[in-house]
Amino acid sequence: MPGLNSPVRYFDRTNIPKDVWDVLRAHAARANVILPHAEKVSSHPEFLPDSEQLWMVYSEPGTSKIRFILSCTEGPLGTYPIFIVPTAPIVELIPELLQSPMEALCYALLNEANVRRQRVFSVFSVQPVAEAFASAWGKIAEIDCIKQPxxxxxxxxxxxxxxxxxxxxVAPSEEEVIELRLAVPQDVDKISSLCQEFANTSHPFILTSEQASKEASLLIENGQVWVYEIEDAGGETDIASIVAVTRESNAVAAITKVYTPQKWGRKGRAERLVRRVCRELLKTHEQVVLYVGADNHAKKLYNRVGFQGLSEGSPPIDGVEKWLEIGFDRAEVELGHW
Structure with a gap:
């Protein structure tokens, strides 16, 4: 554990203090990778009771000002990456100011009895923070990072x-009968198949059939997945697209999975479903957030729906940021899933 003068504090699910909650909720959009999970495991002791749930806070030395919140946590399908949420604006996150905090967090992780170095399989944060942590962890833990994020x-x-x-x-065909709705238990097999197909596009975080079935069941049970159901002229029904919303706090909801199998693609179905889900979520939340790959053609879809900063040549927009997930040598770590 850190000494009395350390800028790093540790918390488990039972003792996250008010000042940390206040900072997370004040940065609810950026903190969406941490806040909803922290709220769930802290308020529901029965949720993953024996799992690894650890948070670290780095405060500016000599002050109580929280600069970074790090999570080393676990979900139903396995361990999550190291998530790091900074509280400073992106322009202030320059390498020379990041080295010392990231090194302190790395040493704190290595000194935590319940965290083995193999546990840190990747880090996900805004680009400068992810790069600074990966560099520090590579030197201190002696595990190389993978060059390609x-x-x-x-x-x-x-x-x-x-x-x-x-x-x-693209307007939907007049021949298909359409229903956009929350998934029901009868959809589990089809959604399981789509979850596995989606994971196959996210190497190395693939899912077995059993894991995909578990994920689909949890999504349906928790009311976290929407489907675009179609019935063609022959009376056959299928799920043409899914949208999952798995991280919600009071003000912010995150779309965390959008997938359309190839045979149903390029007909505007995902766009229509995303727009419908956003319309529903914005009835009770201030923002809907998501991450989209920098080279993903889906940027055009999300731009048409109303997600900001995605059009070519658009000026910088406050809050729209580049995030990286940087992995570590897979021969040295144990992969999780998120």
């Missing part, structure tokens, strides 16, 4: 003011 993403958001309700880029 697992995920190079843009963090973006949609609000009531930006939600676009215009006509789809």
């Amino acid at each position: 697992y995920y190079d993403a843009i963090f973006t958001m949609c609000t009531q003011c930006t939600l676009e309700t215009s006509v789809l880029a």
